[in-house]
Amino acid sequence: xxxxxxxxxxxxxxxxxxxxxxxxxxxxxxxxxxxxxxxxxxxxxxxxxxxxxxxxxxxxxxxxxxxxxxxxxxxxxxxxxxxxxxxxxxxxxxxxxxxxxxxxxxxxxxxxxxxxxxxxxxxxxxxxxxxxxxxxxxxxxxxxxxxxxxxxxxxxxxxxxxxxxxxxxxxxxxxxxxxxxxxxxxxxxxxxxxxxxxxxxxxxxxxxxxxxxxxxxxxxxxxxxxxxxxxxxxxxxxxxxxxxxxxxxxxxxxxxxxxxxxxxxxxxxxxxxxxxxxxxxxxxxxxxxxxxxxxxxxxxxxxxx
Numbered sequence: 001x002x003x004x005x006x007x008x009x010x011x012x013x014x015x016x017x018x019x020x021x022x023x024x025x026x027x028x029x030x031x032x033x034x035x036x037x038x039x040x041x042x043x044x045x046x047x048x049x050x051x052x053x054x055x056x057x058x059x060x061x062x063x064x065x066x067x068x069x070x071x072x073x074x075x076x077x078x079x080x081x082x083x084x085x086x087x088x089x090x091x092x093x094x095x096x097x098x099x100x101x102x103x104x105x106x107x108x109x110x111x112x113x114x115x116x117x118x119x120x121x122x123x124x125x126x127x128x129x130x131x132x133x134x135x136x137x138x139x140x141x142x143x144x145x146x147x148x149x150x151x152x153x154x155x156x157x158x159x160x161x162x163x164x165x166x167x168x169x170x171x172x173x174x175x176x177x178x179x180x181x182x183x184x185x186x187x188x189x190x191x192x193x194x195x196x197x198x199x200x201x202x203x204x205x206x207x208x209x210x211x212x213x214x215x216x217x218x219x220x221x222x223x224x225x226x227x228x229x230x231x232x233x234x235x236x237x238x239x240x241x242x243x244x245x246x247x248x249x250x251x252x253x254x255x256x257x258x259x260x261x262x263x264x265x266x267x268x269x270x271x272x273x274x275x276x277x278x279x280x281x282x283x284x285x286x287x288x289x290x291x292x293x294x295x296x297x298x299x300x301x302x303x304x305x
Contacts, residue, residue: 003027006147008070008116009180022117023085024068034120038088039096040081041065041112050109050139051227051266053274054301055158055194057285061137062100065112066121070143073164073174074236075202082113083235093121097128107157111139116148126155142181149184158194158302160227161185163218165199166210173205182217189222194302196225198266201251203231203243208254215258224300228252229266245269262300274299 005012005020012020014027025032045063047056069082076082100108108129110122115138126136135157142161144152163181164170170178188195197218199206211228218226228251230243248268255263261277274283281294290303 001027001030003030003032005032006145007032007119008114008148009143009145009177010070011145022068022070022114024066024117034118035085036087037118037120038066038086038090039064039121040067040086040088042091042096044103044105045109047107047109047137050111050137050160050196051198051229051264052137052158052160052194052196053227053264053272053285054196054225054262054299054303055137056106056135056302056304058304059107060103060105061107061109062096062103062105063109063111064096064121064125065110065115066118067113068117069114069141070116071114071141071174071176075173075200075231075240076235077200077232078112079235093125093128096125097132097134100129100134101132105134107135107137109137109139111137114143115140116144119148119152122152122155130155141176142184143176144180144184149187153188153191153193156193158196159188160196160198161188163197163199163214165206166213169205169210182221185218185223186221195223196227197223198227198229200229200231201243201248202237203241203247206251208251211251211254212257215255215260219258219260223260225262225264226255226258226260227264227266228255230268232267 001016010021014020016027019026026035043063047059047061067081067086137158138156139160167178170176230248232242264272274285276292276297278297279295
């Protein structure tokens with residue numbers, strides 16, 4: 001007896017007793033079940049680490065994560081969670097929400113590995129968090145199935161989606177597809193959910209042409225915030241050199257030609273300043289009420305106060 005999983009774009013059809021691509025969902029009696037569902041990582045993080053710069057800046061978020069992923073990126077920075085099956089610890093949903101409240105954290109982030117493959121946690125925790133006045137954050141590859149995107153879209157207040165490269169990059173290095181990612185970005189942006197996008201820049205793989213193409217797609221999709229971050233050697237690319245500051249700066253300059261209003265460096269010594277898209281004035285993200293204090297232009301984001 002086979003079962004079909006609708007958690008990610010792969011729609012794995014799985015033989016009885018076998019697991020799908022992510023290795024954490026098994027076919028049992030014609031249905032898919034998650035194996036040993038548990039929280040493998042939990043931490044108190046600054047929201048900027050997600051990275052989210054235009055969503056409640058200066059606050060901290062309770063980050064939780066399981067194991068497994070819908071992709072298998074050769075450069076994965078969290079491969080010890082995403083490319084393995086870590087049993088994790090079962091923690092009561094209410095305890096997670098109460099922990100965030102007690103610690104004064106206004107949000108819970110589903111992060112570290114790919115939340116899509118352990119989305120049961122999102123479906124059970126996110127409504128409780130919302131009822132308690134907390135926001136829900138999802139850090140994801142964006143490889144939703146259409147079904148899972150519609151399930152999760154009403155529950156999540158802010159997304160950071162990894163947009164990793166062009167179609168060849170997804171096929172050869174991430175072992176996936178680009179189309180479901182850009183579709184998810186378009187859908188989330190059209191729904192008015194807070195959205196920021198991240199691209200990990202690998203020197204000599206991401207080039208000017210790729211960044212120009214990605215920038216055009218993100219601009220057309222309605223993206224306002226794009227993080228370009230430096231690669232560090234990891235997983236199957238642990239023999240490569242880190243991306244240089246010079247190369248990152250060069251590609252950020254190219255990325256700005258897309259007219260996406262807010263573009264930031266990550267894992268970098270460069271300043272991550274927010275400039276008003278209308279007058280260029282430097283905005284203090286930790287004090288703004290959502291408008292430029294120089295010209296009054298609206299600044300994209302969800303701000304405190």
